Amino acid sequence: MSxxxxxxxxxxxxxxxxxxxxxxxxxxxxxMGPIYKKLQHQLMAYLGVPQLSMFVNGHLALETVFQAxxxxxxxxxxxxxxxxxxxxxxxxxxNGLKPVFCDIKPDDYTIDPEKIEALITDKTVAIVPVHVYxxxxxxxxxxxIARKHNLKVVYDAAHAFGVKYKGIGIGNFGDAxxxxxxxxxxxxxxEGGAVSFSDESLRRSMHSLKNFGIKDEECIxxxxxxxxxxxxxxxxxxxNLRNIDACIAARRAAAERYNERFAGVKxxxxxxxxQDVLPNYAYYAVVIDPEQFGETRDDVYERLKAxxxxxxxxxxxxxxxMDCYENTGETPIAAKISRxxxxxxxYADLTVKEVDQISxxxxx
Ligand code: T4K
Numbered sequence: 001m002s003x004x005x006x007x008x009x010x011x012x013x014x015x016x017x018x019x020x021x022x023x024x025x026x027x028x029x030x031x032m033g034p035i036y037k038k039l040q041h042q043l044m045a046y047l048g049v050p051q052l053s054m055f056v057n058g059h060l061a062l063e064t065v066f067q068a069x070x071x072x073x074x075x076x077x078x079x080x081x082x083x084x085x086x087x088x089x090x091x092x093x094x095n096g097l098k099p100v101f102c103d104i105k106p107d108d109y110t111i112d113p114e115k116i117e118a119l120i121t122d123k124t125v126a127i128v129p130v131h132v133y134x135x136x137x138x139x140x141x142x143x144x145i146a147r148k149h150n151l152k153v154v155y156d157a158a159h160a161f162g163v164k165y166k167g168i169g170i171g172n173f174g175d176a177x178x179x180x181x182x183x184x185x186x187x188x189x190x191e192g193g194a195v196s197f198s199d200e201s202l203r204r205s206m207h208s209l210k211n212f213g214i215k216d217e218e219c220i221x222x223x224x225x226x227x228x229x230x231x232x233x234x235x236x237x238x239x240n241l242r243n244i245d246a247c248i249a250a251r252r253a254a255a256e257r258y259n260e261r262f263a264g265v266k267x268x269x270x271x272x273x274x275q276d277v278l279p280n281y282a283y284y285a286v287v288i289d290p291e292q293f294g295e296t297r298d299d300v301y302e303r304l305k306a307x308x309x310x311x312x313x314x315x316x317x318x319x320x321x322m323d324c325y326e327n328t329g330e331t332p333i334a335a336k337i338s339r340x341x342x343x344x345x346x347y348a349d350l351t352v353k354e355v356d357q358i359s360x361x362x363x364x
Contacts, residue, residue, distance in 0.1 A: 001308070002308045002309075002310065003308065003309045003310065003345050003350075003354055003357075003358065004310045004345065005184075005310055005311055005312040005314075005343055005344070005345055005346070006184045006345065006346060006347045007347040007349055007350070008183040008184065008188055008347075009186075009187075009188060009240055009243065009247050009347070009348050009349075011236065011239030011240050011242070011243065012239070015239045015242070016235065016236065016239050019035070019235040019238055019239055020231075020232060020235045022034075022035070023035065023231050023232065023235070028231060029230055029231050029232070030228055030230035030231055031211070031228060032207075032211075032228060033231045033234075034231075035231045035234040035235050035238065036054060036228075036229060036230075036231060036234045038234070038238060039054065039189075039234040039235075039237045039238050039241070040052055040054055042238065042241055043194065043237070043241070046162070046241060046244070047161075047162070047169045047170075047171050047179075047196060048164075048168065048169030048171070048172065049169055049171040049172060049196035049197075049198075050172075050196075050197075050198050051196060051197050051198060051199075051200075051202070051203050052171075052194050052195070052196050053194060053195050053197075053203070053206035053207060053210070054189075054192065054193070054194045054229040054234070055192065055193045055194060055195070055210055055227045055228070055229055056191060056192065056193075056210075056227045056228060056229055056230070056233075057180070057181075057182065057191045057192060057193050057227070058087070058158050058178055058179065058180030058181065058182060058192070058193030058194075059087045059090070059091060059180075059193070060193070060210070060225070060227035061178045061179075061180075061193035061194055061195045061227070062087065062088070062091040062154070062156060062178040062193075062195070063090075063091040063094055063095065063227075064195070064206060064209050064210055064225075064227060065154050065176045065178065065195050065197075065202075065206070066091070066092070066095040066097065066126075066154070067095060067205075067209055068202050068205035068206050068209055069126075069152055069154075069175070069176075069202070071095060071097060071125050071126060071152070072095045072096060072097075073095065073096035074096075074097070074125060075096075075123065076097050076098070076123055076124065076125030076126070077097070077098045077099075077100050077121060077123045077124045077125065078092045078097045078098065078099055078100065078124070078125060078126045078127070078128055079100045079101075079102050079111075079116055079119050079120070079124060079126070079127045079128070080092060080099050080100070080101065080102065080111070080127070080128040080129070080130070081101070081102060081104055081110070081111040081128075081129060081130050081132070081334065082101045082104075082318040082319040082320040082321070082325075082329065082331050082334045082338075083104045083109055083130070083132060083315055083318055083319075083331075083334040083337060083338060084130040084132060084156065084315055084319060085158070085314070085315060086319055086322065087156075087158070088128060088130055088156045088158075088319070089319045089325060092128060097125070097126075098123075099319075099325070099328070100119050100124070100329065101319070101320045101328060101329030101331050101334075102115050102116055102119055102329075102331070103115050103330075103331040103332065103333045103334055104331070104333050104334045104337065105333070106333050106336075106337065107272050108135050108271075108272045108274070109132050109133070109135065109285075109337055109341075110129065110130065110131065110132055110135060110136070110137040110138065111127075111129040111130070111137055111142070112333075113137075113138050113141035113142055113145060114141075116142070116145050117145060117149075120145075120149050120151075124149065124151060125151065125152060126151055126152040126153065126154060127142060127145070127146055127151055127152070127153050127154075128153075128154050128155075128156060129142055129153070129155055129156070129174075130155070130156040130158075130159075131155060131156070131157050131158075131159055131160035131163065131170060132159060132315075133159055133271065133282055133283040133284075133285050133343075134159045134160050134161075134163055134186070134279055134280045134281065134282035134283065135271065135272065135274060135279075136160065136163060136165055136170060136274060136277055137155070139165060139170075139173040139174070142174070143173070143174070146174075152174075152175045153173075153174035153175055154174060154175060154176045154177070154178070155170070155171075155173060155174045155176070155177040155178070156177075156178055157170055157171060157177040157178055157179050158178060158179065158180035158182075158185070158193070159180070159185070159186075159280075159282040159283065160177075160179070160280065160282070161179050161180075161181075161185060161186045161187045161280055161282070162186065162187070162244065162248060162278075162280045163277065163278060163279060163280050164277070164278040165276060165277055165278075166276045167278075169196075171196030172196070172198070175197060175199065175202075176195050176196065176197040176202065177195065177196050177197075178193060178194070178195050179193060179194050179195075179196070180192075180193045181193050181194065181233075181237060185282070186244075186247065186248065186251070186280050186281075186282050187237070187240055187241065187244055187247075188236070188237075188240055189229065189233040189234065189236050189237035189240070190232075190233050190236050191233065192229050192233050192237065205222065208221075208222055208224055209222055209224035209225065209227075210224065210225065210226070210227040210228050211224060211226065211228055212224045212225065212226060246348070247348035248280055248281060248348075250348040250349070250350075251280070251281035251282075251346060251347070251348055251350075252279075252281050253352065254281070254284070254346060254347075254350045254351075254352070254355050255271075255281045255284055255346070257352050257355040257356070257359075258270075258284055258344065258355055258358075258359065261355070261356065261359035261363065262286065262359065262362075262363075265293075265363065266292045266293065267288060267289040267290070267291070267292030267293025267294065268286050268287075268288060268289075268293060269286065269287040269288075269289070270286060271284065271285055281346065282346070283314065283343050283346055284343065284344045284345075284346040285314070285341055285342070285343045285344075286341070286342055286344060286362075287337055287340045287341050287342075288300060288340050288341075288342060289340065290340075296340075297313070297339065297340050297341065297342050300342060300362055301313065301342055303361060303362075304358070304361055304362070307357075307361045309345065309357075309358055309361060310345075311342050311343060311344050311345065312342075312343050313338075313341065313342060313343075314341070314343040315338055315341070316338040316339065316341065317338055318331065318334045318335055318338040320334075321335065321338070344358060344362075345358060
């Protein structure tokens with residue numbers, strides 16, 4: 001049977017049917033109904049965040065934050081990483097903001113805070129770091145820079161559901177953090193996403209901008225769109241949240257098995273274990289040095305494919321090498337990592353036997 005890079009976690013069928021039954025009785029399908037509110041409160045407790053606004057997907061959640069902060073079309077520059085899924089940068093650009101690419105650290109692939117300050121100009125309005133693969137950014141160094149230069153920080157925490165730093169939910173760092181609840185994520189609502197934040201003024205805007213800017217029946221005071229999470233997706237979230245700890249524990253077992261199998265293998269750089277971090281094992285990435293390993297990343301990708309195993313090149317090309325952002329910014333480390341990285345299958349249902357099967361193909 002084919003093994004893909006990931007496989008959506010599914011709730012028990014009966015559990016989901018039970019959860020959606022009230023929708024059939026109430027006919028209340030969307031527009032922040034009771035199931036939306038129930039999930040919102042459960043997630044605020046699970047993530048340990050004071051405010052959470054839920055969206056139809058993570059991308060629109062991120063896009064909306066910039067507008068809610070008053071940054072849309074302000075002519076500002078936003079410092080971000082090119083080593084991410086393209087959504088991060090699209091969200092910036094679709095707000096009329098200019099992305100300025102900062103290089104990443106070679107050991108954990110997150111934005112390098114030591115390189116941020118040199119990119120700050122009088123037009124810089126925000127920093128958008130990404131907790132790539134669930135590996136957290138240097139949140140303390142980033143906060144110090146942001147405070148010194150009076151910049152907003154919006155984390156793309158699409159991969160970081162449930163991650164904690166020093167016991168604090170990762171959504172509490174920065175001015176806002178976006179989580180993705182896409183089918184391929186640690187926690188899914190089929191499609192979905194959310195933004196956590198603490199500023200009360202942001203709450204009203206986040207709420208209204210995803211609902212056409214409607215304040216009340218007769219007052220529309222912002223130019224919003226439509227990006228609300230509906231009741232069926234919220235029900236999926238409620239069911240999946242019941243199993244989340246078991247899902248993360250199963251991912252952990254798979255990650256530990258990969259680590260065991262790859263320990264000491266020359267030319268394979270494994271993911272860094274971070275101090276004071278409760279991880280979520282969202283992705284399992286290896287960086288392949290072709291000289292030491294004897295094969296390129298693409299060779300390994302093809303060999304796995306020949307065995308019906310579909311690893312992915314997340315994230316290649318680096319965003320500033322994509323056709324639509326062509327050659328913007330000097331980011332040699334991101335360029336190098338993106339050419340060498342391979343994300344291996346990782347999901348809650350992945351068995352140790354399958355991890356061994358994948359590892360055998362890579363190691364032979
Ligand atoms: N920021 C970052 C850093 C992100 O990684 C993402 C999304 C976002 C922002 C935006 O968040 P969202 O708006 O998506 O909430 C996938 C996902 O579509 C995307 O959510 C994700 N990042 C990105 C890294 O990966 P594809 O095009 O690579 O996915 P696809 O369809 O090839 O699926 C990969 C594998 O997953 C399949 O081979 C099988 C499995 N799968 C897929 C689907 C769609 C399932 O098991 N069930 C499914 O329903 O983009």
